[in-house]
Amino acid sequence: MNKLKIYISAFILAVFSIQIAYPSLAQAAQLRVLANSSKKELTVSESPEGKLLVLAKNVKQPNKVVRAVITAYSSTPDQTDNDPFIGASGKHVYDGMIAANWLPFGTKIKIPSLYGEKVFTVDDRMNSRYGYGRMDIWMDAPRAEVNKFGVKRVDVEIYYAESPTKVAKADRI
Numbered sequence: 001m002n003k004l005k006i007y008i009s010a011f012i013l014a015v016f017s018i019q020i021a022y023p024s025l026a027q028a029a030q031l032r033v034l035a036n037s038s039k040k041e042l043t044v045s046e047s048p049e050g051k052l053l054v055l056a057k058n059v060k061q062p063n064k065v066v067r068a069v070i071t072a073y074s075s076t077p078d079q080t081d082n083d084p085f086i087g088a089s090g091k092h093v094y095d096g097m098i099a100a101n102w103l104p105f106g107t108k109i110k111i112p113s114l115y116g117e118k119v120f121t122v123d124d125r126m127n128s129r130y131g132y133g134r135m136d137i138w139m140d141a142p143r144a145e146v147n148k149f150g151v152k153r154v155d156v157e158i159y160y161a162e163s164p165t166k167v168a169k170a171d172r173i
Contacts, residue, residue: 062110062157070111070156072137072149073099087124087138099124099136106161109135113154 075084075093085093089105098109098120109120126136135156139146 060159063160064158065155066133066158067153068133068135068156070114070135070137070152070154072139072146074139074141074143074146076143089123091123093124093138093140095138095140096120097123097138099126099138100134101126101128101130102132102134103158104161108159108161110157110159111154112157114152119159 087093087097087099091097096119100107100109100122103109103122105122107122109122110117111120120137124136124138126134130136137149139149
């Protein structure tokens with residue numbers, strides 16, 4: 001046990017010595033370690049003193065990635081029901097609203113190949129004939145522009161809304 005403590009102390013001392021003697025080397029090694037983690041988003045910048053700054057934050061991974069058929073719609077009576085500006089969830093239409101019959105309201109969606117990191121939220125439904133793997137993006141545009149979007153088959157990242165779990169208290173087991 002004492003040898004383990006000595007090795008750990010020596011390692012910590014070596015790391016601090018490298019950081020003091022070669023700060024850019026230590027930061028570069030730190031950058032490589034962080035870059036190897038797929039759950040981190042890195043931001044690298046240089047301070048006014050010329051030091052390399054690495055900021056890392058956790059990146060939420062999608063619950064599921066599926067290949068989906070994506071189309072678009074707008075708030076025209078021929079593409080919606082009798083109230084074209086209210087989604088099935090009861091919310092007024094907005095940029096980032098998406099319709100999907102197979103996902104619960106509030107589910108977050110990313111379509112990286114089309115929209116990068118933009119987040120869409122399921123707050124509307126489609127015609128009942130459309131099922132799994134079909135989605136419709138709401139657009140604030142004339143019908144001709146919406147039609148130019150066409151039909152796209154792309155990978156979609158799905159982030160289910162997190163709901164708190166209630167735990168019952170048991171007096172005895």
